Amino acid sequence: MRFFCKNGKESFFMFGRKWRTTLAAIFLFFLAWIMNARFPHEVQLVDNLFQIFGVPAWSNGTSGLHYAAFLPLSMMALAYAMMVYVTKRPGIMLLVLLLAVGLLPKQQELVRWYQRNFADGIYMLEYKEERSGCTAKTSAEGVRNGTCVVVLQNHGEQPARFEISVYGPSGRKRAAVLTGYPVEVKSRENVRLELPVEPGGQGDIVYEEWGAPRITISSAGKRRDL
CATH class of the missing domain: 2.60.40 (Immunoglobulin-like)
Known part of the structure; x- marks a missing residue:
């Protein structure tokens, strides 16, 4: 769907020339979503990432305050802020974000798809x-x-x-x-x-x-x- 701005330049829907920001926001959102998958170990991917860099994922072993959870939450918040910057519609973007979280399949379904097609x-x-x-x-x-x-x-x-x-x-x-x-x-x-x-x-x-x-x-x- 296309429309023309007052200056005669063509723009695409509500994103205009900010499509790179839009793609980056979508990428951040899906990356944050994937980080909650439990693979290859019992803990979430984001916990494994923290362990690789020697940073504790929890405040008390495997319990207490979950430090690692702040990373995907921050990424989703940043993705939301980027989409609001592009669209200037915070309410609609919040609704889209909530719908996306609810409609996406569980992360373990993605893991099973990987196991069926690529894992050994x-x-x-x-x-x-x-x-x-x-x-x-x-x-x-x-x-x-x-x-x-x-x-x-x-x-x-x-x-x-x-x-x-x-x-x-x-x-x-x-x-x-x-x-x-x-x-x-x-x-x-x-x-x-x-x-x-x-x-x-x-x-x-x-x-x-x-x-x-x-x-x-x-x-x-x-x-x-x-």
Whole structure:
């Protein structure tokens, strides 16, 4: 859609010659949206970015004030300000921003698309933590026995061979209850693994049950903490 300004120069809709600013704002918005995806580890991409530069993503380990969240929020605010500068319509741009956030698919759908089309090895795998869990019982002699159910889906066209480690209810703060267990998941397979808990003492804990256990998968020098 085109219209002409009073000086006779042609302009495009409401953006005019500021199309570069418009494209930059759209790019910032989508980049901020993508940063909330959880890949390749259990934490969000923005958290991984902070870790790469040695900056804590949280004020207290993995809890407290989420410093990393301020980056995508700031990028979205900047994108909004740039669009207001271009259009001079703050109300409409706020509505567009809110609609875009609501109508866009979840970030994990983008991750699955990447896993289906471009990923290889352990990066093809999705961990279904909401369907995973462990139970373990420690005898009076201090010997622990149990089972962990871990659900994984391979989105790729190739089988994935790797080693898996599973952690207890305290997560990675304590030693894994299963270490380096070899697994193969066939292409496009959604598999429910029943893995043995390694024997070991648990102090005064007699019976444990925990859901969504933290796991680590590794292969060929690559590692994912999920």
